[in-house]
Amino acid sequence: MFEALIGFVRDQYATNDFIPLHAPTFTGAEKQYVVETVESTFVSSVGAFVDRFERDMAVYTGSPRAVATVNGTAALHIGLLLAGVKPGDLVITQPLTFVATCNAIAYCGAEPVFIDVDRHTLGLSPAAVEAWLHENAFRDIDGVCRTRTGDRVLRACVPMHTFGHPVELDALVDVCSRWGLAMVEDAAESLGSLYKGQQTGTFGLIGTLSFNGNKIITTGGGGMILAGEALAVRAKHLTTTAKVPHAFEYMHDEVGYNYRMPNINAALGCAQLELLEGFIASKRLLAERYQAFFSETPLTFVVEPEGCRSNYWLNAVLCPDVQQRDALLEYSNRSGVMTRPIWQLMTHLPAYSHCLRGELPNAQWLEERIVNLPSSVLPEHAV
Numbered sequence: 001m002f003e004a005l006i007g008f009v010r011d012q013y014a015t016n017d018f019i020p021l022h023a024p025t026f027t028g029a030e031k032q033y034v035v036e037t038v039e040s041t042f043v044s045s046v047g048a049f050v051d052r053f054e055r056d057m058a059v060y061t062g063s064p065r066a067v068a069t070v071n072g073t074a075a076l077h078i079g080l081l082l083a084g085v086k087p088g089d090l091v092i093t094q095p096l097t098f099v100a101t102c103n104a105i106a107y108c109g110a111e112p113v114f115i116d117v118d119r120h121t122l123g124l125s126p127a128a129v130e131a132w133l134h135e136n137a138f139r140d141i142d143g144v145c146r147t148r149t150g151d152r153v154l155r156a157c158v159p160m161h162t163f164g165h166p167v168e169l170d171a172l173v174d175v176c177s178r179w180g181l182a183m184v185e186d187a188a189e190s191l192g193s194l195y196k197g198q199q200t201g202t203f204g205l206i207g208t209l210s211f212n213g214n215k216i217i218t219t220g221g222g223g224m225i226l227a228g229e230a231l232a233v234r235a236k237h238l239t240t241t242a243k244v245p246h247a248f249e250y251m252h253d254e255v256g257y258n259y260r261m262p263n264i265n266a267a268l269g270c271a272q273l274e275l276l277e278g279f280i281a282s283k284r285l286l287a288e289r290y291q292a293f294f295s296e297t298p299l300t301f302v303v304e305p306e307g308c309r310s311n312y313w314l315n316a317v318l319c320p321d322v323q324q325r326d327a328l329l330e331y332s333n334r335s336g337v338m339t340r341p342i343w344q345l346m347t348h349l350p351a352y353s354h355c356l357r358g359e360l361p362n363a364q365w366l367e368e369r370i371v372n373l374p375s376s377v378l379p380e381h382a383v
């Protein structure tokens with residue numbers, strides 16, 4: 001079966017050369033816009049393309065405002081600060097995620113609380129969050145959510161839309177509302193994914209995006225904060241070193257962050273965003289082909305949750321057990337077709353092994369079985 005899979009993947013990309021997991025596609029106005037930026041000399045954090053990228057992203061996602069940042073982790077860090085996360089606070093999130101989710105929480109001086117995921121979304125389980133809070137937390141007289149043991153403040157909840165598959169947002173929004181938690185969506189992987197027709201990243205108080213080189217669109221490195229008007233104004237101030245506007249003086253009214261996206265990166269982003277819907281169509285076609293291929297095998301292809309449109313950023317397959325997973329990883333990589341396991345659970349990492357957690361049967365089950373498959377835009381669409 002592994003040999004047939006390698007042949008299938010090579011057929012999709014029409015090559016016998018090395019096939020990466022996810023490569024960027026530059027077939028639009030990327031070169032034109034970057035050259036315009038160079039010729040303008042405004043290649044750093046001030047320039048027309050930064051403003052344009054923010055406006056275009058707000059229109060595309062339906063968010064009131066969008067604020068560009070140097071990377072997705074910076075966006076999430078500022079998002080958590082805007083949500084009121086303070087040193088010593090606790091933030092609910094999932095153990096099955098990229099480490100940046102937890103690092104952003106740590107940058108605030110807070111700690112993650114790891115709650116299980118749902119198998120059908122790969123993301124944070126609203127039912128598991130509700131159950132953990134019911135057993136371990138209460139809301140005080142001021143409505144603040146606190147732990148029953150230690151009286152620590154639970155300030156926010158960060159779901160991550162794994163591989164572009166939306167979590168159960170309606171239920172999670174409801175849980176967060178009833179328990180007084182600010183929801184900050186880590187939509188780093190899910191740009192263009194829809195939950196009941198609405199863009200991920202626009203359900204919580206704040207949403208954050210990533211445009212790393214391996215994402216569905218890229219600015220080389222970059223991120224974005226999606227928020228309402230007042231929070232976006234505050235985000236812009238914090239991410240631009242908290243500089244007070246003045247004709248010539250340098251005045252900074254608080255500790256800010258140099259999290260600005262350079263104009264040359266934003267130029268690339270503007271061109272990539274123009275191609276996004278075509279990229280999604282290509283990825284969804286590839287996902288259909290993978291699903292058909294795996295229907296005749298012992299492996300199970302991971303499909304989008306019901307009522308959603310996933311961008312299928314990274315395609316994934318479930319192996320029967322960890323031994324089969326490791327065999328697939330070894331064979332495919334030895335054959336020049338890049339595959340990867342899902343991330344190790346955050347609870348395994350030294351920096352987060354001490355953190356509070358619920359029972360994690362689904363996360364552990366998925367960790368032992370998931371393999372990511374090549375997911376770049378198909379060559380017939382890369383024109």
